[in-house]
Amino acid sequence: MIGGLSIVFLMTALLTVAGTLAAALLRNLVHCALSLTVTFAGLALLYLQLDAQFAGFAQILVYIGAVAILVVFAILLTRGAGIPEYRSYGSNWFAGLAIAAAVFALLTWAVMKSFPATAAVASSPAATVQSIGAALMSTYVLPLEIVAILLTVALIGAVIVAMPEAKVSNSLTEKAGER
């Protein structure tokens, strides 16, 4: 225990932060995407350390298994993976730094404010899959249905965007082909 935090937590946090820094600072876009995957894995490890098994494995399944693949596909299909021709740092980096510092301060304030007054280690309720399922079906059924509708809308939108154009007139193309 170093400074009240366990060694395992410090290693995982180091891994996560290193992955995030690499994702922000590397020059090659696909390297950035792969470092982001390391970050996701670090987050999953943090969930697992907190005994949230379902959240940890779902994080791996959804983020590493789907979101990371989505990111790399997006990079590949939009020609962003070539040799980087742009400068890594824009000209208004100071404004970016100020805004990032402000956001960090806000988040720190929110986190510190939410610590309980007593530092007693209360027995946390076991977040078994069964209890998560029961909660999803009873207390949180409306968010579940809304998320399902959102995903369906996204799926339909993706299909519509990717659908090939309907053929306008076949006769014209056939005549052109004959000649």
Add this chain to the structure above:
Amino acid sequence: MSFFSDLDQVFVLLQHWIAGLFPVWLQPVVATILGVIAIVAAFPGIFAVTTVLERKGLGRIQNRLGPNRVGPLGILQPVADGIKSLTKEDIVPLSADAVVHFLAPVVLVVAVFLGFAVLPIGRNMVLADLDGGLLFFFAIGASTELSIFMAGWSSRNKYSLLGAMRAVAQMISYEVPLLLSSVVVVMITGSLSTVKIVEAQGGFTGVLPHWYVFTPWGFAGFALFTVAALAETNRSPFDLPEGESELVAGYFTEYSGFKFALFFLGEYLGMFSIAGFAITLFLGGWGAPFSFLGFVPSWAWFFLKLLGAIAFFIWLRGTLPRLRQDQLMNFAWKFMLPMALLNLLVAGAWRFMGEGWLRWVIAIVILIGAYVLLGRTLMRKQKLGARSYRYAD
């Protein structure tokens, strides 16, 4: 009888005895390390045997002998292959991305080995009895897709990239029916833990076992899961990404020597782990097929079933032609996904209808009806006439 129960638990007893030689605070670590050593020794050993079985089996299906030079009937072929792959020069293309190129096979093999941790190989023989074992398995399986992309992209080779994109598209498409067909098992068992799923299939009515594959929804789920598993591991007839006649070797074109062997190992081990998972979910895990065969050790049943699954996969590889990319995707999204969703419905109805012959009839009618309807609807546009042959003159 005590001899047979000892034989059943022989590996567990061995693990406890070896761990007992160490001080108390070290014992859990040693026990886990022993389990890991057992997995790392057993499954690559099965991999070596499978390479020979596959080449001989495919050879026989194709009316030729397989390898028969090294050792009697060619059984020592894996040794020759191993020595060859270790001593080959490791060629990395000059413009390839060296770090990602190196890490791709490592990520694949690590992810695949992790998947073996939740397979119950025998009674009390699971490395990690996780509450969400099924979810862990699928999460790790999803991570293998990333390594394939890394391999294809880092080679800076158009064919590799094309093969990698096809492979990843195929794997994500078939991930959905894979998960949905296994959700049925979770619904009926009431738990995500692989140990509990195997134990729920442990009973016998008379002589016949309670395996899930012998129920209508279980059979449909097993069929869907097997097809999706074949596609997930890029195994024929879904091996377009590594089609030898189309893409040289697909995403591992630029790998030579030991890295190629690692990819090969990773692919076959993925096949074993997903076959083992299908056995756990649908075929009763380590359970005996008949109640009077209970004296055979549980781990022997698991490996026999695994051998049967491997033989089935090899048979499929030698028999079925390869599917084209658009045929693959259509099959996944238009046929397997609706069938998997319908299977969920049927399993739910099964669960709440209570015992009796009525639920069997309704389940079978719905599933067969859906299969026929869906099949006919999707084949309307295909104009398949009589086969025509062209012979060489």
